[in-house]
Amino acid sequence: MPVLNRVTMKAFDRERNRHRTAILPCGSVEEHGAHLPLGTDTFHAEELARAVSERIPVWVAPALPYGLCRSSIQHPGTIGIRSDTLRMLVKDVVRSLYEQGMRNVVIISGHAGGTHMASLVDAGEDLLAELDEIKIAVLSVLDLGAAAWKDILETPRDSHAGEVETSLMLYLYPECVHGTAPEEYPFFPKHILVRNKRAFWPGGVWGNPRSSSAQKGEAFMERSVVALIELIRKLETWSEDGQ
Numbered sequence: 001m002p003v004l005n006r007v008t009m010k011a012f013d014r015e016r017n018r019h020r021t022a023i024l025p026c027g028s029v030e031e032h033g034a035h036l037p038l039g040t041d042t043f044h045a046e047e048l049a050r051a052v053s054e055r056i057p058v059w060v061a062p063a064l065p066y067g068l069c070r071s072s073i074q075h076p077g078t079i080g081i082r083s084d085t086l087r088m089l090v091k092d093v094v095r096s097l098y099e100q101g102m103r104n105v106v107i108i109s110g111h112a113g114g115t116h117m118a119s120l121v122d123a124g125e126d127l128l129a130e131l132d133e134i135k136i137a138v139l140s141v142l143d144l145g146a147a148a149w150k151d152i153l154e155t156p157r158d159s160h161a162g163e164v165e166t167s168l169m170l171y172l173y174p175e176c177v178h179g180t181a182p183e184e185y186p187f188f189p190k191h192i193l194v195r196n197k198r199a200f201w202p203g204g205v206w207g208n209p210r211s212s213s214a215q216k217g218e219a220f221m222e223r224s225v226v227a228l229i230e231l232i233r234k235l236e237t238w239s240e241d242g243q
Contacts, residue, residue: 001053003060012100021104021236022059022097023049023228024090026120028067028111031075033161033181033205036169038077039065041110044141044165047172049108051225058106058232061097064089067109068116071186074198083119090123095131104135104235108228112140112159137235141224144231148223152216155208157185162207164220171217183208 001019004012027042037043042065049060069080081089094105107120117140124138142159155163161181169177186201194200 001057001059003050003053003062005062016059016101019057019059020102021057021106021232022061022102023052023106023108023232024061024093024097025049025063026067026090026107026109026111027063027065028069028113028116029065029077029079030067030069030111031072031078031161031204032165033184033203033209035178035181035209036161036165037173037176038079040161040165040169041067043110043173043176044168045108045110048110048141048221048224048228051221052228052232055225056229056232059102061093064093067111068113068119069111070113070115071188071197071201072204074196075201075204083115086116086119087123087126090120091127094123094127094134094136098127098131098134103133104232105137106228106232106235107136107138108144109138109140112142135235135238137231139231144224144227145220148227149220152219152223154211155183158207160204160206162205162209163211163216164207166209166212167214167217168220169217170212170214171221174214180209180212181205183210 025045027045029038032040042063046063053060066081068086069078072078073080120138124136184203184205188200
């Protein structure tokens with residue numbers, strides 16, 4: 001099934017009652033070290049959703065390219081939105097998908113920040129309470145890959161612009177990768193909020209980009225596709241009465 005904004009009204013109307021599952025990719029405009037583009041999270045989520053749609057009949061909604069970026073908001077290029085804005089935007093889009101016949105919605109985020117993901121989960125919970133027939137899954141690409149990548153990943157604490165994301169970009173968009181960057185991990189204090197966030201995370205990398213390769217990126221993507229298909233099939237047949 002194609003991305004929604006590439007089909008005609010007639011084509012969508014012909015298929016929407018037979019195929020009632022949609023993926024909503026979410027991303028961010030956020031720094032990804034000195035070597036990766038600001039749209040890395042969005043590209044990842046979009047390409048994952050598209051690859052899934054080539055194997056099973058699901059609709060792919062156009063990606064939401066802005067996210068809640070707390071720790072990286074002071075780095076050059078990061079453009080963030082508020083939690084309330086993100087929740088309302090996601091709820092409006094999913095409501096409209098529901099009105100167009102979708103009953104199963106997977107919100108997959110390429111941006112895995114804690115406050116960002118909490119806002120997506122809050123939106124999903126509100127929609128569950130509001131829409132009687134909706135079934136929703138909310139997860140990040142890191143949630144999806146935690147088990148699927150463990151025998152490939154060399155960097156135990158890899159999270160942002162490191163081994164995984166650099167490998168994926170080398171595989172998907174090699175022309176957008178500009179060299180590499182040093183291994184780095186944020187050192188924010190526990191529980192204490194700080195004003196000068198860049199002082200605690202100067203390079204904007206969380207992991208080791210130098211352990212990346214296009215071959216790893218292909219493997220990360222393939223395993224993510226398989227894992228997401230498995231989740232979609234589970235969601236489509238999900239019944240709380242028969243769990």
